[in-house]
Amino acid sequence: MSEIVVTLPDGSELEVEAGASVEDVAYEIGPGLGEDTVAGVVDGELTDRVEPLYEDCELVIVTEGSEEYLQVLRHSAAHVFAQALQRRHPEAKLAIGPPTDDGFYYDVTGVDLSEDDFEELEAEMREIIAADYDIERVERDREEALEIYADNEYKREILETEAEGEETVSFYVQDGWQDLCRGPHVESTGEIGAVKLLSIAAAYWRGDEENDTLTRVYGTAFESESDLETFLQRREEAKKRDHRKLGTELDLFSIPDVTGPGLPLYHPNGKTVLRELEAFVDGLNDDQGYEFVETPHLFRTELWKQSGHYENYVDDMFLLDVNDEEYGLKPMNCPGHATIFNQGNWSYRDLPIRYAENGKVYRKEQRGELSGLSRVWAFTIDDGHLFIKPDSIEREVNVIMEQIEEVLETFDLEYEVALATRPEKSVGSDEIWETAESQLRDVLEARGLDYDVEPGDGAFYGPKIDFAFEDALGRSWDGPTVQLDFNMPERFDLSYTGEDNEEHQPVMIHRALYGSYERFFMVLVEHFDGNFPTWLAPEQVRILPVSDDNIGYAKQLKNRYLDDFRVEIEDRSWTVGKKIQTAHDDRVPYMLVVGDDEQEAGTVSVRDRFENERKDVDVGTFRNHLENEIGEKHTEPDFVDGSE
């Protein structure tokens, strides 16, 4: 028997006999670990513990404590669901049922299901779990499997594609019920602590709309009821924070039917937040030598033909016929900026040229994709395009990365970085792509960043570095991006005169610090649950006069001391309690309660939206704090907690 080398997570290597299973290797490491082994991750792929290893590989042993354990458990929960479904509805035909980030789903057909059936199915599932059936892996002849699934075209298709050429395939059996499945699974149904069916939706077989429509049942599973409870609460919280709901409540924006789909209107409150966001990146760009430009929303399609968008992107563009000539709304700002560059004569001394524009773009997304501000037809990019000498790529990309880090840190957002490489549909030579990709890799490595590679995820004109940040609810969002482009300069025939008095082609960099304002704004709304940092808040301070007699004093405060801030006076004749309640609902960072006492002493009572309060505050002291808090972009109002 030959030996193979298994590399463990700590980097150590273990020689084992070829054909040893994941579990064998675990026992080799230690009997305790062998005992606890649930499954393995072989070269990044989740694998059953009995899976034999024939080649050198990297192996992670999965135990109950592992991150991957939940995935295994949920996969088993999907089986429990399928068994429960078939107990109640023997006619149900199973397609596939994998685990997902949040739980699992099972695609089924031949049965008419609605969420009203969930209670019954969950009860059946709980019975299967309570019975604690052993889950056994059984290898069957592929031919035998084809017979078992004589009338299930989906399972047959799997056997004829994925399992093609295999002699045997694995089934997992529990209580006589079986399912074709690669696994892995937990040892018995009793290991599943808590299950819940969540929703029902349609999905295509293999995600292709040409194929049959299947019924997809989403569910989730956890080790314990309390974990499930936490998950459900978090879901509830996400629903409460939905920016579409908060957008209406806080009067930030609307997308009425008459304006057309995916075409949001920003109300004064929403635009106030956007203006602050704009001012922030405009300032960062100013600091880094960007020049501000502006381009129209509509161009002759000649421009889009030159840029390559017409070729690659036309299905997503809005085209208009104007006097028999074709025009297109801009899906990107770069061709406009390249054209501005082209209006000048540049020497190497002029480079880098850096153009910035908060440019509105239009992309005709599929109708079913549109959703609040997260997916729209018209959105604004905090776009920047740099025209640089090839030898300054590293320096410029580094500066951009620093800008991006500053933005994300300002909002207290954690992030991950990924390098996206050449997609199938792309322009430019292999050589150009390789150079571009390796330059970005160099920058990432020089900065010492951990990064993932996302093959095929680049733009059609070049590779990119994407930043994904995590919001308060643990969801990940794409936003900031740096994209190298060796193609656009070629297509626009961009040039500068070098030291050698020859014409050279500049390299173009596309970059955005937020990504789109729409999406970034939307994420901030949900991240902060509408509780914007004071510097962003549409209304920063609300003065609450205790009685109508104090309105005059309130006006004096506003006009004399707080003129530079966004301050409103609550002059409706309500009780103080109701005024406070309303200000909380409106998520105003600071309330100044002013009654006769304050008026006589010339002070204010400061209350923040956390219920913290400080009385007898000198207006000047509060004013100075506010100036600092806003200037330094604190994420929370901190006057009352503050140190002064």
Added chain:
RNA sequence: GCCGGAGUAGCUCAGCUGGCAGAGCGAAUCCUUCGUAAGGAUUAGGCCGAGGGUUCAAAUCCCUCCUCCGGCUCCA
């Protein structure tokens, strides 16, 4: 775009086995002038998403379209 669900007052929703269009919140007016998370009364507010059909009668049943929601695919 495709599959499923939904559209009723500014907002959240009830009414839907056909028979006078409803509630709460919000708004306006009046009373109350109030000291830290919702004081009271009155009033206004509707092409029941749009168009067509069935019927003595349609918010309710049928058809077409529009929009939204949940998915699929895609993406900032």
